[in-house]
Amino acid sequence: MRAVPFPGDPPITPQLVRDHHLTDEEYGCIEALLGRAPTFAELGVFSALWSEHCSYKHSRPILKTFPTAGPQVVQGPGENAGVLRLPDGWAVAFKIESHNHPSAVEPYQGAATGVGGILRDVFTMGARPVALLNSLRFGPLEEARNRYLCAGVVRGVGDYGNCVGVPTLGGEVDFGPGYGGNPLVNAMCVGLLREADLITAAARGVGNVLLVVGSRTGRDGIHGASFASEELTHESERRRPQVQVGDPFTEKLLLEASLELIASGHIVAIQDMGAAGLTSSSAEMAARGGVGVEIDLSRVPTREPGMTPYEILLSESQERMLVVAKADRVTDVQAIAAKWELAATPIGRVTDDGLYRATWKEQVVVAIPGQRLIDDCPVYTPVAREDEAIVRLRAAAPPASHLPPPDEVLLQLLDHPAIASKRWVYEQYDSTVQASTVIAPGGDAGVIRVRGAEFGIAVTTDCNSRYVALDPYEGGKAAVAEAARNVACTGARPLGITDCLNFGSPERPAVFYQFREACRGIADACRALETPVTGGNVSFYNESPTGAVAPTPVIGMVGVLARADRAVPSHARTPGDVVLVAGVTRSELGGSALWEALHGFVGGTPPRVDLVAERRLVDLLVAGAERALFRSAHDCSQGGLGVALAEVAMGGPYDETGFGLDVDLSAYGLRLTALDLLFSESHGRAVITAAPERAAAVVALAQELGVPIERVGSVGEQGGAVRVRLRDARVEHPVDRLREVYFSGLPRRMGD
Amino acid sequence: MSRYRVQVRVMPRAALLDPQGQAVEHALHALGFGDVAQVRVGKHLVLEVKAATQEEAVAQARTMCDRLLANPVTEDYELAVEATR
Amino acid sequence: MSRYRVQVRVMPRAALLDPQGQAVEHALHALGFGDVAQVRVGKHLVLEVKAATQEEAVAQARTMCDRLLANPVTEDYELAVEATR
């Protein structure tokens, strides 16, 4: 039976094809594949599945170069989430996803539904979500629009995760002019499961029944997937009524119902209806299982009357799941759904003819060879060429001008939006629900315990887009290295990553160059650190009329601590402790916060990542934590050693005060100027504090592992002064002054 | 210049999901109000402005709604303006 | 039985602090609407009921408000009921 148009469908014209973001060549492929012209509904299906967002048509060959194997990998890329092995039969499922375009149009709902989608990706693996993270980028907060976006996104992220009851354990927020027209909102979810309970999203078993579980289908976000593959213009502003509204309450019910369904054995597969809704979930499930499916669209419960097959196929209404139930268990599935006050409606079945078929009652409206629908999508290898302007910028230096003394610079940096405390953000996120939070936001990485087990899990997201913009290869490496350091500072061994690659249009050679090189850097770093890539997300076309965003490949990393109760916090805790600096400081101010804050200059050659040294530092941090040698450990990132020392002194976000610090750097980094020594952003470094009686063991361990280490001072009294002595300068501030500056930077700009 | 009382009703757009309205509808059904339908939940704002004329007050109120009080992406609003004594 | 449209306005009690109203007022001042005062923010609910008469519809709506839609400790409400065509 071949597909025929549905009454009222528009005729297929070249303009209609272009409106679906398909090129003439792609349309040619479609006609060749079908042996005829597509129906309107079929055109919609192709448009969705062959969008960049679903098909990765510009990125697939590059993504193939990522290392994805390792003894710890249970599930690599290709599923809803990656899965890594933990001790004692446990496993961790995790994934990161972008929701940039929807958030640019409606920050609150865009961010909220982004969190909703990533939660579903994780619990459809049979994992209970135990942590959320979010990586955010906005234009400068001096502009009201950017403040509006930032406030709305943060509220949306918070309201959704808080309601579902998953703690937000970390993330990042950064600012830059390129993000003004196109903010980035990446959400990551981490879930815990018994390895034996893993379920995947491959439809199987001819005659098994497809059910929609959850919310009704409305006209929400039709074309979201192709929308996400398009630059933001005034035209997209006009598409606003298509925003999706999140319902975290229904999500919580869906979470409980899904986990119960998976445990029940009544179902063989489950998948979230994410981008491109029913279309992508059903087509992908069928292709993964190598089977056909048949769906009667007239049976899908709708929220509005008169919805067409096209609309039902492409709707992105939230909080819906597609479940493949064993043929004789449909009523059991419905009973579990009903317990959680959800509808579960049979809409189709698994077939043996390999066709992806959708009908309206008896009438066939879509009939496409299923495997080819997924596999035949054209793949592009765009031209990659570095922008000459970047080459020049890398060679440039900031204008020579009179520089303030280092103690003033330190205050300026602590107030710099990229560095200032993000407490204003993370205190809007429930970080203690589930009663397992060992290290809450504000440290290097979030850490949770696992009830009934000894081990713990550490999570972080990281990316410094300045480095990537200036040198995408080193920048890609740096993002992985920083994530690994953040995880390792808590004492966790880095296990693997998920990535969210936010770039401009891949059709521009300069952008594709950034993408290719950043990925090469990520791959090299992941190999060196033995942290395979388990999945991720590519978000292209992050451009607005004012230009592309800075290339921002966000790395989400998971690590494991042998003993959760030995997790190491990031700040000083006891007067008299010894302060040590591990790693080497070089003169590497390219892309630094110092130059950005002082000169408004983002340029120069960014710090180079020595992956061997990085690996050794990680080993030191993990081994030292396991032997309980450290009282605290904190890596040096933006703002360098100066900011890291201040952060160590300042203490936790809710401490009444911090600690003084007496540090003498006059014998460290001998050839460096004070500004270099304090604010250069060389990688591979951490500030460690240790009880005096353990300091010698720390030094010995570092030497054994080949990490250069120096004792540089000691922790002072609570509420004391932070004093750093250099050969030709000196920094001194009461720690309370530092805290005041560091914690007020963001609320002041947000007008709170 | 006189004082005017402005009443603004801000409702979620008709085509958008209104989870709050849904939850209230279910709750009313559970309470025995089985015939209740089409529940939508929005906001009501009351405020006072000073203006020379009623028209000016309406124009001011409209600008406030467009710029701040209603989210043009997700909400529709209605206005009522009356002189206060 | 006819259908009636019920409109319910629920406002925070006058004696209580209304931080949302205050925040809106500040935001309006910051946007240049310096004369705005007395901002209060509440809820507006719209729903449909079936009833034999208008009086019955009003009575139903009142019970819904008393039992669920408004919290007498913190809120006051007003009702309007009209027949739908």
Added chain:
Amino acid sequence: MTRVAVIVFPGSNCDADTLAAAREAGSDAYYVWHRDADLRQADVVVLPGGFSYGDYLRSGAIARFSPIMGAVAAHARAGGPVLGICNGFQILCEAGLLPGGLMRNARLKFLSRPAWVRVESTDTPFTGLYDRGDVLEIPIAHGDGRYVVDERTAAELEASDRVVWRYVRDNPNGSTRDIAGVCNAGRNVVGIMPHPERRNAPILGGQDGARVFYAMEARHATQHAVDVRAVGDRHLRV
């Protein structure tokens, strides 16, 4: 062992944490589904935190009509101990089992952070193992935590020693008289905004909340003259 019923509403999300905390304190804790009508011989009832019915309309407004709430009210009337934590507190207020109500935080934002509360009354089934004046560090995580009550009732609460916990250092949500928790006139129904179940073990940063749960067990222990056990830094006074 004290039988502790933890009520699960659709949208509850601290039910598992609360159950675990009660069990770690030695109680026989179990879930009761909101659609049930029977508390199964509970000695103590706990309404956990979360977002019952999404907190739509008002926090706790819809949950109070759950079938189980009839049994909870009967248990409370009979003098049985009832604890509402966060959303549970909101539900108890909506249900009229506690005076007052909880409104949007004064700063209009959800707030997740440690809070410091002073124990103001030890004469409840849940605070008997603290000393009056103890200052506890316990997390809060709520958007609607501003306790409001009319002046007369507030004065009455103070006069009758029914303010159970009070915020110190700062008032995170604008609560009337810094109130973080109250009890009913019979002293058996208690509502608190902070989450003691999130701070009952050293690995969670401290155990200032643990005695809320040990108290449930100790109460039982008193009645049945069972043992004395060590609790963190001190002994239960049985």
